[in-house]
Amino acid sequence: MPEGHTIHRLAQDYAAAFQGTAPQVTSPQGKFTDSAALLTGTELTRTEAHGKHLFLGFSGSGDEWIHIHLGLFGKVNFGPAPPPPPTDTVRLRLANTTAYVDLRGPTTCALITPPEKRAIHDRLGPDPLREDADPDAAYHRVHRSRTTIAALLMDQKVIAGVGNVYRAEVLFRHRIDPYRPGRDITASEWDAIWHDLVELMREGVRNNRIDTVRPEHTPEAMGRPPRVDDHGGEVYVYRRAHLPCHLCGGEIRTADLAARNLFWCPACQRD
DNA sequence: CGACAATGAAAAA
DNA sequence: TTTTCCTTGTCGC
Numbered sequence: 001m002p003e004g005h006t007i008h009r010l011a012q013d014y015a016a017a018f019q020g021t022a023p024q025v026t027s028p029q030g031k032f033t034d035s036a037a038l039l040t041g042t043e044l045t046r047t048e049a050h051g052k053h054l055f056l057g058f059s060g061s062g063d064e065w066i067h068i069h070l071g072l073f074g075k076v077n078f079g080p081a082p083p084p085p086p087t088d089t090v091r092l093r094l095a096n097t098t099a100y101v102d103l104r105g106p107t108t109c110a111l112i113t114p115p116e117k118r119a120i121h122d123r124l125g126p127d128p129l130r131e132d133a134d135p136d137a138a139y140h141r142v143h144r145s146r147t148t149i150a151a152l153l154m155d156q157k158v159i160a161g162v163g164n165v166y167r168a169e170v171l172f173r174h175r176i177d178p179y180r181p182g183r184d185i186t187a188s189e190w191d192a193i194w195h196d197l198v199e200l201m202r203e204g205v206r207n208n209r210i211d212t213v214r215p216e217h218t219p220e221a222m223g224r225p226p227r228v229d230d231h232g233g234e235v236y237v238y239r240r241a242h243l244p245c246h247l248c249g250g251e252i253r254t255a256d257l258a259a260r261n262l263f264w265c266p267a268c269q270r271d
Numbered sequence: 272c273g274a275c276a277a278t279g280a281a282a283a284a
Numbered sequence: 285t286t287t288t289c290c291t292t293g294t295c296g297c
Contacts, residue, residue, distance in 0.1 A: 003278050052279075072279045073291045089291065105291040107279065156280080163278045210278075231278075238278085260279085 002070040004051050004161020005204030008129045010076055011049040012205070014056060014094075017078060017101060018044045023094040028086035035111035036092070039064070044094075051127050051160025053120055065117050066092070071107030127160040128197040129205065135194040142182040142190060149185055150178035151258040162197065165231070165238045168263045169212035170197055172236045177271045178257065178264050184271075209233040217246055237263040 022043045025036040042060035049055070056066040070076075083100035086093055092103040103109060112120075125141070126133035138159045142152050152158050153167040162170075170193055171178050176185070185193075204210050210233040218234065219226045224246070227234055236246055241254035241263060250267035 006278080069279080071290060072277060073289090074279090075291075091290090107281085107290060154279090165278050261277095 002052055002072075002074060003163035003166055003201075003204070003210070004049070004127060004129055005201045005210065006208070007052050007054050007070070007161070008049040008201075009205045009208050010054055011047040013076075013078060014044070014054075014101065015047045017099040018094055018096060019046065020044070021096045023096040026086070026093045026095070028090040028093060029088060032092050032109050032111075035066075038111065039066070049127075050121055050130060051124050051156055052163070053124070053160075055117060063114050065112050065114070067108055067110050067112045067117065067120065068092075068103065068106055069108035071105070074106040075104050077102045077104075124156055124160040125158045128194060129161060129201050135191070138194070139185075139187060139190045142185055143187070145182035147182055148179045148257065149176060149182050150262055152182045154258045154260065159197075161201065164260045164262075165210050165233075165235065166197065166200065166212075168238045169210070169235055170200065172265060172269060173212060173214075175269055177266075177269050178262055180271055207233075210235065210238075212236060213246070222246065237265055239263065 020043065022041055025039040027033045027036045039058050042058045044056060045059045046057040047055065048057065052069060054068040056068070058064045058066070078099065078101045081095065081098050081100060083093065083095050086102065089104045090102045091106055091109050094101050126135060126138050141158045142149070145152060150167055150171065153162050173196060174189065174193055176189065200212055213234040213236060215221065231239060237252050240252045243252050244250065245252055245265040245268060248265065248267045250265055252263055252265055254261055254263050256262070
């Protein structure tokens with residue numbers, strides 16, 4: 001379930017459960033065993049998120065980081081001590097006297113050095129959830145590009161943390177045709193998109209799910225039946241192909257864009 | 272029990 | 285542009 005909000009929430013949750021302790025680090029699945037052995041006995045001192053990348057900072061003899069990227073399938077599960085016997089897909093388990101956490105199916109779980117961590121930050125664009133983010137840096141790339149805005153929003157070098165749900169929903173909320181080239185996005189449109197993402201994603205961190213429907217458009221307010229989709233939140237277009245648009249009643253469309261399923265309302269999102 | 276999809280992205284070609 | 289990797293839940297037979 002990982003877009004940027006999930007990763008920032010995980011940074012908070014890992015810190016709450018393990019920061020200031022030296023958890024036992026294991027890799028029941030085996031792919032992280034050597035690094036896990038090196039880390040056991042060292043203290044988790046801080047956690048950090050940038051886009052969809054999670055960093056767990058350990059201080060032993062020097063600074064070391066576990067770099068985690070969940071990819072499409074990765075999942076994290078927290079629980080109270082004592083931990084149950086791990087299943088054979090657990091890539092990484094942390095366990096201290098009060099809690100454990102299991103990581104399964106990540107694209108990346110690797111021990112890295114501070115310079116390697118810096119290199120990752122350097123290839124990522126600004127993250128709406130980070131204080132140090134510069135929205136102008138993102139717009140600089142957007143407004144010089146002939147690529148569609150829907151593809152640019154998915155490009156982590158342009159803006160970090162947006163995924164398939166936020167891209168579809170933020171474009172709907174701003175009535176922007178997903179196929180419009182980035183160069184035709186105005187500065188004020190980008191400003192509105194960015195600040196909307198900041199608010200939506202902060203709420204996503206708080207609630208651990210994506211909700212994008214304005215209060216006046218909720219099923220209750222509109223006299224509609226509640227959503228049926230099981231992805232977790234209330235949305236306008238994501239995974240609503242061929243269903244009626246909440247606002248205009250027209251049919252939501254879907255298409256392949258940037259290797260993912262795009263959803264949009266051609267009537268509401270017309271340039 | 273196999274096919275398939277799912278909020279992702281790097282490597283290979 | 286295509287292939288590859290990672291896991292789990294659901295659906296149809």
